[in-house]
Amino acid sequence: MEQIGSEYLDDKLATVKEIDFLQYRSGDLPTWCPGCGYFGIVDAFYKACRELELKHEDIVAVSGIGCSGRTPIFINSYGFHTLHGRSIPVASGLKLAREDLNVFAVAGDGDALGIGGGHLPHVARKNINITFLLFDNSIYGLTKGQSSSTTPHEQKTNSHPAGNPDKPLNPIKLALSYDASFVARGYAGDPQGLKEIIKAGTLHKGFSFIQILTPCVTFDKEYRTWKNLKENVYDLNLSVKEKNMETAMRAAENEPFGIGIFFQDTNRPHYQDILRRLNAAD
Ligand SMILES: Cc1ncc(C[n+]2csc(CCOP(=O)(O)OP(=O)(O)O)c2C)c(N)n1
Ligand code: SF4
Numbered sequence: 175m176e177q178i179g180s181e182y183l184d185d186k187l188a189t190v191k192e193i194d195f196l197q198y199r200s201g202d203l204p205t206w207c208p209g210c211g212y213f214g215i216v217d218a219f220y221k222a223c224r225e226l227e228l229k230h231e232d233i234v235a236v237s238g239i240g241c242s243g244r245t246p247i248f249i250n251s252y253g254f255h256t257l258h259g260r261s262i263p264v265a266s267g268l269k270l271a272r273e274d275l276n277v278f279a280v281a282g283d284g285d286a287l288g289i290g291g292g293h294l295p296h297v298a299r300k301n302i303n304i305t306f307l308l309f310d311n312s313i314y315g316l317t318k319g320q321s322s323s324t325t326p327h328e329q330k331t332n333s334h335p336a337g338n339p340d341k342p343l344n345p346i347k348l349a350l351s352y353d354a355s356f357v358a359r360g361y362a363g364d365p366q367g368l369k370e371i372i373k374a375g376t377l378h379k380g381f382s383f384i385q386i387l388t389p390c391v392t393f394d395k396e397y398r399t400w401k402n403l404k405e406n407v408y409d410l411n412l413s414v415k416e417k418n419m420e421t422a423m424r425a426a427e428n429e430p431f432g433i434g435i436f437f438q439d440t441n442r443p444h445y446q447d448i449l450r451r452l453n454a455a456d
Pocket of ligand 2: 207209210211212311315316390
Protein backbone atom coordinates (compact mmCIF):
# COMPACT_ATOMS: atom_id res chain seq x y z
CA MET A 175 0.00 0.00 0.00
CA GLU A 176 1.35 3.37 -0.92
CA GLN A 177 1.68 5.86 1.91
CA ILE A 178 0.62 9.46 1.30
CA GLY A 179 1.26 12.83 3.01
CA SER A 180 0.49 13.13 6.71
CA GLU A 181 -2.30 15.69 6.34
CA TYR A 182 -4.68 12.96 5.25
CA LEU A 183 -3.67 10.38 7.82
CA ASP A 184 -6.21 9.53 10.42
CA ASP A 185 -5.37 6.65 12.75
CA LYS A 186 -4.54 4.43 9.79
CA LEU A 187 -2.43 4.77 6.71
CA ALA A 188 -4.17 6.50 3.82
CA THR A 189 -4.17 4.75 0.51
CA VAL A 190 -4.15 6.20 -2.97
CA LYS A 191 -7.82 5.26 -3.24
CA GLU A 192 -8.77 7.12 -0.08
CA ILE A 193 -7.24 10.39 -1.18
CA ASP A 194 -8.06 10.24 -4.83
CA PHE A 195 -10.53 13.10 -4.31
CA LEU A 196 -7.40 15.19 -5.01
CA GLN A 197 -7.91 14.39 -8.68
CA TYR A 198 -10.60 17.10 -8.60
CA ARG A 199 -8.02 19.72 -7.60
CA SER A 200 -6.53 21.58 -10.55
CA GLY A 201 -2.80 22.17 -10.98
CA ASP A 202 -3.17 25.83 -9.98
CA LEU A 203 -2.35 26.60 -6.37
CA PRO A 204 -5.08 28.66 -4.67
CA THR A 205 -4.20 32.32 -4.26
CA TRP A 206 -6.43 32.71 -1.20
CA CYS A 207 -4.93 34.01 2.06
CA PRO A 208 -3.51 31.32 4.34
CA GLY A 209 -6.30 30.26 6.72
CA CYS A 210 -9.16 31.42 4.45
CA GLY A 211 -12.31 29.34 4.89
CA TYR A 212 -12.53 28.77 1.15
CA PHE A 213 -9.92 26.01 1.39
CA GLY A 214 -12.35 24.00 3.53
CA ILE A 215 -15.14 24.59 1.02
CA VAL A 216 -13.20 23.33 -2.00
CA ASP A 217 -11.95 20.38 0.06
CA ALA A 218 -15.57 19.41 0.75
CA PHE A 219 -16.42 19.99 -2.91
CA TYR A 220 -13.60 17.70 -4.15
CA LYS A 221 -14.71 14.98 -1.75
CA ALA A 222 -18.36 15.30 -2.77
CA CYS A 223 -17.38 14.95 -6.45
CA ARG A 224 -15.30 11.89 -5.62
CA GLU A 225 -18.06 10.19 -3.64
CA LEU A 226 -20.64 10.94 -6.33
CA GLU A 227 -18.10 9.66 -8.87
CA LEU A 228 -18.66 12.67 -11.09
CA LYS A 229 -16.62 12.70 -14.27
CA HIS A 230 -14.42 15.77 -14.65
CA GLU A 231 -15.87 16.48 -18.06
CA ASP A 232 -19.42 16.45 -16.63
CA ILE A 233 -18.72 19.18 -14.03
CA VAL A 234 -18.96 22.91 -14.67
CA ALA A 235 -18.26 25.46 -11.94
CA VAL A 236 -19.48 28.97 -12.72
CA SER A 237 -18.41 31.95 -10.62
CA GLY A 238 -18.84 35.71 -10.48
CA ILE A 239 -16.23 38.14 -9.16
CA GLY A 240 -14.56 38.14 -5.75
CA CYS A 241 -12.15 35.85 -3.93
CA SER A 242 -14.89 33.23 -4.35
CA GLY A 243 -14.81 33.99 -8.09
CA ARG A 244 -11.48 32.21 -8.37
CA THR A 245 -12.94 28.86 -7.33
CA PRO A 246 -13.36 27.31 -10.84
CA ILE A 247 -9.63 27.86 -11.43
CA PHE A 248 -8.86 25.42 -8.61
CA ILE A 249 -11.20 22.66 -9.80
CA ASN A 250 -10.15 20.09 -12.38
CA SER A 251 -13.29 20.48 -14.50
CA TYR A 252 -14.86 22.92 -16.91
CA GLY A 253 -15.30 26.38 -15.44
CA PHE A 254 -16.50 29.85 -16.22
CA HIS A 255 -15.36 33.00 -14.38
CA THR A 256 -18.14 35.40 -15.36
CA LEU A 257 -19.13 38.95 -14.43
CA HIS A 258 -19.83 40.29 -10.95
CA GLY A 259 -23.13 38.86 -9.69
CA ARG A 260 -23.82 36.77 -12.76
CA SER A 261 -22.92 33.21 -11.84
CA ILE A 262 -26.58 32.20 -11.45
CA PRO A 263 -27.87 33.36 -14.88
CA VAL A 264 -24.82 31.97 -16.69
CA ALA A 265 -25.08 28.65 -14.85
CA SER A 266 -28.83 28.55 -15.60
CA GLY A 267 -28.28 29.10 -19.30
CA LEU A 268 -25.60 26.46 -19.34
CA LYS A 269 -27.87 23.94 -17.67
CA LEU A 270 -30.68 24.66 -20.12
CA ALA A 271 -28.29 24.05 -23.04
CA ARG A 272 -26.56 21.01 -21.53
CA GLU A 273 -28.89 19.20 -19.15
CA ASP A 274 -26.46 16.28 -18.87
CA LEU A 275 -23.85 18.36 -17.00
CA ASN A 276 -23.56 18.89 -13.25
CA VAL A 277 -23.68 22.65 -13.02
CA PHE A 278 -22.49 24.47 -9.88
CA ALA A 279 -22.83 28.22 -9.41
CA VAL A 280 -20.52 29.82 -6.86
CA ALA A 281 -20.72 33.34 -5.39
CA GLY A 282 -19.70 35.41 -2.39
CA ASP A 283 -22.28 37.20 -0.24
CA GLY A 284 -21.58 40.51 -2.03
CA ASP A 285 -21.69 38.87 -5.43
CA ALA A 286 -24.85 36.82 -4.82
CA LEU A 287 -26.94 39.03 -2.57
CA GLY A 288 -25.72 42.52 -3.51
CA ILE A 289 -25.11 43.15 -7.19
CA GLY A 290 -26.47 39.73 -8.22
CA GLY A 291 -29.37 39.62 -5.76
CA GLY A 292 -32.00 39.98 -8.48
CA HIS A 293 -31.23 36.57 -9.96
CA LEU A 294 -31.97 34.48 -6.90
CA PRO A 295 -35.80 34.70 -6.89
CA HIS A 296 -36.01 33.68 -10.53
CA VAL A 297 -33.75 30.65 -10.45
CA ALA A 298 -35.62 29.54 -7.32
CA ARG A 299 -39.14 30.00 -8.67
CA LYS A 300 -38.22 28.35 -11.96
CA ASN A 301 -36.51 25.54 -10.02
CA ILE A 302 -33.63 25.24 -12.46
CA ASN A 303 -31.62 22.16 -11.63
CA ILE A 304 -28.31 23.71 -10.54
CA THR A 305 -26.45 23.69 -7.24
CA PHE A 306 -25.66 27.09 -5.80
CA LEU A 307 -22.85 27.52 -3.27
CA LEU A 308 -22.98 30.82 -1.39
CA PHE A 309 -19.53 31.50 0.12
CA ASP A 310 -20.82 33.67 2.97
CA ASN A 311 -18.01 35.37 4.89
CA SER A 312 -20.23 38.42 5.53
CA ILE A 313 -17.70 40.83 4.03
CA TYR A 314 -16.33 41.91 0.64
CA GLY A 315 -13.01 40.05 0.64
CA LEU A 316 -11.44 40.85 -2.72
CA THR A 317 -12.04 44.59 -2.50
CA LYS A 318 -10.61 44.70 1.01
CA GLY A 319 -13.19 44.50 3.72
CA GLN A 320 -16.26 46.59 2.93
CA SER A 321 -19.66 45.76 4.48
CA SER A 322 -21.79 43.31 2.50
CA SER A 323 -25.47 42.38 2.60
CA THR A 324 -24.79 39.87 5.39
CA THR A 325 -22.45 41.97 7.56
CA PRO A 326 -23.95 42.15 11.06
CA HIS A 327 -25.49 45.40 12.26
CA GLU A 328 -22.88 47.62 13.95
CA GLN A 329 -19.89 45.50 12.91
CA LYS A 330 -16.93 47.75 12.13
CA THR A 331 -15.67 47.30 8.57
CA ASN A 332 -13.40 49.24 6.23
CA SER A 333 -16.44 50.96 4.67
CA HIS A 334 -18.14 51.52 8.03
CA PRO A 335 -15.38 52.17 10.58
CA ALA A 336 -17.96 53.39 13.11
CA GLY A 337 -20.12 50.29 12.59
CA ASN A 338 -22.45 48.95 9.89
CA PRO A 339 -25.75 50.91 10.02
CA ASP A 340 -27.67 48.28 8.04
CA LYS A 341 -29.60 45.21 9.07
CA PRO A 342 -28.12 42.06 7.49
CA LEU A 343 -30.04 39.80 5.14
CA ASN A 344 -30.79 36.28 6.31
CA PRO A 345 -29.91 34.15 3.24
CA ILE A 346 -31.80 31.08 4.44
CA LYS A 347 -35.02 33.03 5.01
CA LEU A 348 -34.54 34.67 1.64
CA ALA A 349 -34.14 31.35 -0.20
CA LEU A 350 -37.15 29.89 1.63
CA SER A 351 -39.30 32.91 0.79
CA TYR A 352 -38.31 32.62 -2.86
CA ASP A 353 -39.49 29.00 -2.82
CA ALA A 354 -36.14 27.33 -3.40
CA SER A 355 -36.78 23.59 -3.39
CA PHE A 356 -33.60 22.72 -1.45
CA VAL A 357 -32.24 25.03 1.25
CA ALA A 358 -29.25 24.17 3.43
CA ARG A 359 -26.44 25.68 5.44
CA GLY A 360 -22.93 24.27 5.82
CA TYR A 361 -19.74 25.40 7.51
CA ALA A 362 -16.24 25.62 6.04
CA GLY A 363 -14.72 24.20 9.24
CA ASP A 364 -16.64 20.95 8.85
CA PRO A 365 -15.68 19.62 5.41
CA GLN A 366 -17.19 16.20 6.14
CA GLY A 367 -20.60 17.66 7.01
CA LEU A 368 -20.38 20.15 4.16
CA LYS A 369 -19.48 17.36 1.77
CA GLU A 370 -22.70 15.54 2.69
CA ILE A 371 -24.74 18.71 2.15
CA ILE A 372 -23.11 19.34 -1.25
CA LYS A 373 -23.80 15.73 -2.24
CA ALA A 374 -27.45 16.04 -1.22
CA GLY A 375 -27.76 19.35 -3.10
CA THR A 376 -26.15 17.86 -6.21
CA LEU A 377 -28.50 14.88 -6.18
CA HIS A 378 -31.55 17.08 -5.62
CA LYS A 379 -33.61 17.54 -8.79
CA GLY A 380 -34.17 21.28 -8.82
CA PHE A 381 -32.53 24.44 -7.51
CA SER A 382 -30.30 23.76 -4.49
CA PHE A 383 -29.34 26.71 -2.33
CA ILE A 384 -26.42 26.08 0.04
CA GLN A 385 -25.21 28.88 2.29
CA ILE A 386 -21.71 28.15 3.55
CA LEU A 387 -20.50 30.00 6.65
CA THR A 388 -16.83 30.77 6.22
CA PRO A 389 -14.35 33.22 7.75
CA CYS A 390 -12.45 35.94 5.91
CA VAL A 391 -9.41 35.76 8.15
CA THR A 392 -7.89 38.92 6.68
CA PHE A 393 -10.76 41.41 6.89
CA ASP A 394 -12.97 40.14 9.73
CA LYS A 395 -11.15 39.65 13.02
CA GLU A 396 -14.31 40.10 15.05
CA TYR A 397 -17.44 38.29 13.95
CA ARG A 398 -17.26 35.41 11.47
CA THR A 399 -13.95 34.13 12.82
CA TRP A 400 -12.93 30.47 13.08
CA LYS A 401 -13.26 30.70 16.87
CA ASN A 402 -16.72 32.25 16.79
CA LEU A 403 -17.96 29.80 14.18
CA LYS A 404 -16.53 26.80 15.99
CA GLU A 405 -18.10 27.81 19.29
CA ASN A 406 -21.52 28.54 17.82
CA VAL A 407 -22.29 26.02 15.08
CA TYR A 408 -24.81 23.37 15.98
CA ASP A 409 -26.51 20.57 14.11
CA LEU A 410 -30.06 21.47 13.06
CA ASN A 411 -31.05 17.86 13.30
CA LEU A 412 -34.38 18.24 11.51
CA SER A 413 -36.04 14.97 10.58
CA VAL A 414 -37.28 14.50 7.00
CA LYS A 415 -40.82 15.20 8.23
CA GLU A 416 -39.74 18.43 9.88
CA LYS A 417 -38.22 19.79 6.70
CA ASN A 418 -41.37 21.75 5.95
CA MET A 419 -41.58 25.47 5.31
CA GLU A 420 -42.88 26.41 8.75
CA THR A 421 -40.23 24.55 10.74
CA ALA A 422 -37.55 25.70 8.33
CA MET A 423 -38.54 29.36 8.71
CA ARG A 424 -38.56 29.03 12.48
CA ALA A 425 -35.12 27.37 12.44
CA ALA A 426 -33.83 30.11 10.13
CA GLU A 427 -34.84 32.77 12.65
CA ASN A 428 -32.20 31.53 15.05
CA GLU A 429 -29.06 33.49 14.44
CA PRO A 430 -27.17 32.18 12.43
CA PHE A 431 -25.17 29.01 12.97
CA GLY A 432 -27.59 26.04 12.66
CA ILE A 433 -26.07 23.62 10.16
CA GLY A 434 -27.92 21.14 7.96
CA ILE A 435 -30.78 20.89 5.49
CA PHE A 436 -33.60 23.29 6.36
CA PHE A 437 -35.99 22.37 3.61
CA GLN A 438 -36.34 20.01 0.66
CA ASP A 439 -39.24 19.44 -1.70
CA THR A 440 -38.55 16.24 -3.60
CA ASN A 441 -41.91 16.20 -5.39
CA ARG A 442 -41.66 19.46 -7.25
CA PRO A 443 -40.67 19.09 -10.93
CA HIS A 444 -37.63 21.04 -12.08
CA TYR A 445 -37.71 23.50 -14.95
CA GLN A 446 -36.72 21.18 -17.77
CA ASP A 447 -39.23 18.54 -16.69
CA ILE A 448 -41.94 21.20 -16.76
CA LEU A 449 -40.86 22.30 -20.24
CA ARG A 450 -40.95 18.72 -21.48
CA ARG A 451 -44.43 18.22 -20.08
CA LEU A 452 -45.73 21.44 -21.62
CA ASN A 453 -44.16 20.68 -24.99
CA ALA A 454 -45.54 17.12 -24.99
CA ALA A 455 -49.04 18.50 -24.33
CA ASP A 456 -48.85 20.67 -27.46
C1 LIG B 1 -19.65 45.76 -11.79
C2 LIG B 1 -18.66 45.66 -10.69
N1 LIG B 1 -18.85 46.36 -9.57
C3 LIG B 1 -17.96 46.27 -8.55
C4 LIG B 1 -16.85 45.47 -8.67
C5 LIG B 1 -15.85 45.41 -7.53
N2 LIG B 1 -15.94 44.17 -6.79
C6 LIG B 1 -15.20 43.10 -7.11
S1 LIG B 1 -15.42 41.82 -6.07
C7 LIG B 1 -16.54 42.70 -5.15
C8 LIG B 1 -17.19 42.14 -3.91
C9 LIG B 1 -16.66 40.83 -3.50
O1 LIG B 1 -17.25 40.40 -2.30
P1 LIG B 1 -17.97 39.02 -2.14
O2 LIG B 1 -18.92 38.79 -3.25
O3 LIG B 1 -18.55 38.95 -0.78
O4 LIG B 1 -16.82 37.95 -2.39
P2 LIG B 1 -15.46 37.58 -1.63
O5 LIG B 1 -14.39 38.44 -2.24
O6 LIG B 1 -15.64 37.85 -0.17
O7 LIG B 1 -15.30 36.15 -1.95
C10 LIG B 1 -16.73 43.97 -5.67
C11 LIG B 1 -17.61 45.01 -5.09
C12 LIG B 1 -16.68 44.74 -9.88
N3 LIG B 1 -15.66 43.90 -10.05
N4 LIG B 1 -17.60 44.85 -10.87
S1 SF4 C 1 -9.41 38.32 1.53
FE1 SF4 C 1 -10.67 37.05 2.87
S2 SF4 C 1 -12.04 35.89 1.49
FE2 SF4 C 1 -10.33 36.72 0.26
S3 SF4 C 1 -8.82 35.05 0.23
FE3 SF4 C 1 -8.27 36.42 1.91
S4 SF4 C 1 -9.25 35.51 3.72
FE4 SF4 C 1 -10.23 34.61 1.90
